[in-house]
Amino acid sequence: MQALRGTQDILPNDIYKWSYMENIIRDLCALYGYGEIRTPIFEETKLFLRGIGDTTDVVTKEMYTFEDRGGRSITLRPENTASAVRAFLEHKLYGDQGVHKLFYIGAMFRYDRPQAGRYREFHQFGVEILGASSPLADVEVIVLAYRLFQKLGLQNLELRINSIGDKNCRNAYKKELISYYESQKDMLCEDCKQRLYKNPLRLLDCKEDNCKILAKNAPVITNYLCEECHNKFEKVKSGLTALHISYVVDPGLVRGLDYYTNTAFEIQYPPLGAQSAICGGGRYDKLVEEMGGPDVPGIGFAVGLERLLLALEGQNLIPNCPQKSSVYIVALGEKAEIEGLKIQGELREKGVMTYMDLQEKSLKGQMKQAGKVQSIYAVIIGENEIEQGKATVKHMQTGEQSEISFSQVADYISQENSINK
Ligand SMILES: [Zn+2]
Ligand SMILES: [Zn+2]
Numbered sequence: 460m461q462a463l464r465g466t467q468d469i470l471p472n473d474i475y476k477w478s479y480m481e482n483i484i485r486d487l488c489a490l491y492g493y494g495e496i497r498t499p500i501f502e503e504t505k506l507f508l509r510g511i512g513d514t515t516d517v518v519t520k521e522m523y524t525f526e527d528r529g530g531r532s533i534t535l536r537p538e539n540t541a542s543a544v545r546a547f548l549e550h551k552l553y554g555d556q557g558v559h560k561l562f563y564i565g566a567m568f569r570y571d572r573p574q575a576g577r578y579r580e581f582h583q584f585g586v587e588i589l590g591a592s593s594p595l596a597d598v599e600v601i602v603l604a605y606r607l608f609q610k611l612g613l614q615n616l617e618l619r620i621n622s623i624g625d626k627n628c629r630n631a632y633k634k635e636l637i638s639y640y641e642s643q644k645d646m647l648c649e650d651c652k653q654r655l656y657k658n659p660l661r662l663l664d665c666k667e668d669n670c671k672i673l674a675k676n677a678p679v680i681t682n683y684l685c686e687e688c689h690n691k692f693e694k695v696k697s698g699l700t701a702l703h704i705s706y707v708v709d710p711g712l713v714r715g716l717d718y719y720t721n722t723a724f725e726i727q728y729p730p731l732g733a734q735s736a737i738c739g740g741g742r743y744d745k746l747v748e749e750m751g752g753p754d755v756p757g758i759g760f761a762v763g764l765e766r767l768l769l770a771l772e773g774q775n776l777i778p779n780c781p782q783k784s785s786v787y788i789v790a791l792g793e794k795a796e797i798e799g800l801k802i803q804g805e806l807r808e809k810g811v812m813t814y815m816d817l818q819e820k821s822l823k824g825q826m827k828q829a830g831k832v833q834s835i836y837a838v839i840i841g842e843n844e845i846e847q848g849k850a851t852v853k854h855m856q857t858g859e860q861s862e863i864s865f866s867q868v869a870d871y872i873s874q875e876n877s878i879n880k
Contacts, residue, residue: 465571465579475780476768481564483610484584491603493562493586498542500566504532510541510750512718514658521569535568540743540759541750543587548752552589558596559589564764576734576766585740587759589747594691596758597722597742598698604726604738604760605704611767612776617727617735618704621712622692623660624684625720625744632683633659639677646673660713679710688721695722718746722758728770737770738762785812786872787829788838791822795840798865802838802850805869829855838868 462468469477488495504524511518523535536542543561546552552559564584573579586603588596601618608616623629636659644652648667655662663674684692699706712723723741731737740760747755771777786806790799799815806813814832816825822841829837839851849862852871863871 463579465573467578467580472780476772476777477764479777480611480764480767480771481584484562484564484607487603487607487610488562488586491560491599493560493603496543496546496561496563497565498536498539498546498563501533501535502542502545504534506541506545506750507534507537510544510718510746511538514654517569521571523568523570537569538567538761539563539565539583539585540587540746540757540761543759544589544747544750544752544757547589547755548747548750553747553753553755556590558591560586561589562586574734576731576763576769578765582764583761584764585759585761587757589757590755591758592744592756594694594722595698597691597695598702600740600758600760601695601699601724602702602704604740604762607762608726608728608737608767611771612774613728613770615729617729618699618706618724619709619712619727620695620699620706620722620724621681621709622684622688622695622721623680623713623719623723623741624688628683628685628688629660629680632678632680635678635683636660636662640673643673646670663711663713674711680713681708681710691721718743718749720744724760730773731766731770734766734769737766782833783812785814785832785834786836786838787825787832787834788813788815789822789825789829789840790815791825791841792845794845795842798840798845798850799838802840802865802868806872809869809873811869811873836872838872840865 517537522537527533566580567583568580640655646669648670651662651665651670719741721742725736726738727735728737729735738760742758744756788799788803790796803813803815837853844850849864850868851860852863853860
């Protein structure tokens with residue numbers, strides 16, 4: 460049996476890398492005032508059809524959708540924004556009319572072609588701010604993502620930002636875009652021909668060569684923003700500048716999801732090559748309403764953790780797992796085992812990591828094991844020790860030995876010898 464394609468096991472020797480990333484993320488989110496939210500791994504399929512948009516690739520090609528035994532259509536979450544908004548509505552968090560700052564870390568699922576840093580079961584860290592219309596919220600989430608990557612040690616980050624306007628100005632822009640593409644329709648790929656009238660913005664991020672060429676000369680949305688949208692975008696930019704965060708305005712950055720408004724952004728880490736985008740996000744002022752809720756603005760981002768890990772490993776930015784000092788109890792015979800168990804319990808009470816043989820090994824085998832796990836001390840209890848009521852405590856590096864009565868061993872090791880806890 461093997462793990463499915465596009466999934467992976469994270470074994471105990473590697474888990475510290477994940478803990479390392481997640482601890483830094485949690486600390487930073489706490490500092491910025493975000494509360495963690497955990498939503499179910501699976502939801503009703505219609506949540507994602509509505510929340511992500513039923514013309515996006517995610518929904519049409521990549522969802523893990525199945526019928527459960529009750530005949531309901533269920534989908535493994537392909538992202539977490541729709542679920543977070545569903546929870547926000549279900550629990551009426553909007554009732555206080557305040558600002559809700561949420562973050563999540565968890566597994567998402569997309570049936571995509573697996574490659575370096577891209578899995579079918581993958582993990583995302585993301586934040587959502589609900590109820591904040593000020594461009595300061597846009598600045599805050601961008602800064603949070605940016606500072607996270609800096610804190611982890613990544614340099615030469617590339618922040619790309621754009622504004623895709625709102626309903627007012629976007630419609631005028633869409634018309635321009637459609638007439639631009641209509642005049643060169645023959646060059647478009649089949650997908651783009653199909654979506655030209657439905658969702659012309661998506662032609663701008665098509666990956667087909669010809670479409671890419673056309674996109675380069677297409678009219679840019681920032682020239683079509685209404686005054687309000689233009690001012691908002693300026694505020695976002697001046698906020699970033701004030702914080703010395705450099706950015707590039709990228710008019711091709713339109714995002715694949717339908718509910719986005721105004722700010723869209725992406726943070727790239729160029730050494731990752733084709734998969735260089737490590738964070739994508741933007742404002743989605745129309746999503747909550749679209750999902751049946753009140754008119755509540757939203758903004759957020761998501762970071763792919765597998766890809767982030769790849770970036771960190773590539774630069775050796777993950778500190779080695781600190782080796783914890785330990786004690787190994789070597790016990791021979793039933794009475795010795797009982798004494799050993801008691802001492803182990805006392806040491807653990809004092810916070811000292813303690814091993815004991817679980818394989819009924821010989822004395823020699825147990826001593827070897829104590830060396831293998833790099834214990835500082837071996838506490839040896841054999842027949843002699845049982846007779847005298849004292850254990851032999853051996854310092855593994857110096858070879859120094861002391862006879863310590865059973866009841867004193869834990870104190871001796873933890874106090875007199877300041878073992879690193
Ligand atoms: Zn195309
Ligand atoms: Zn506008």
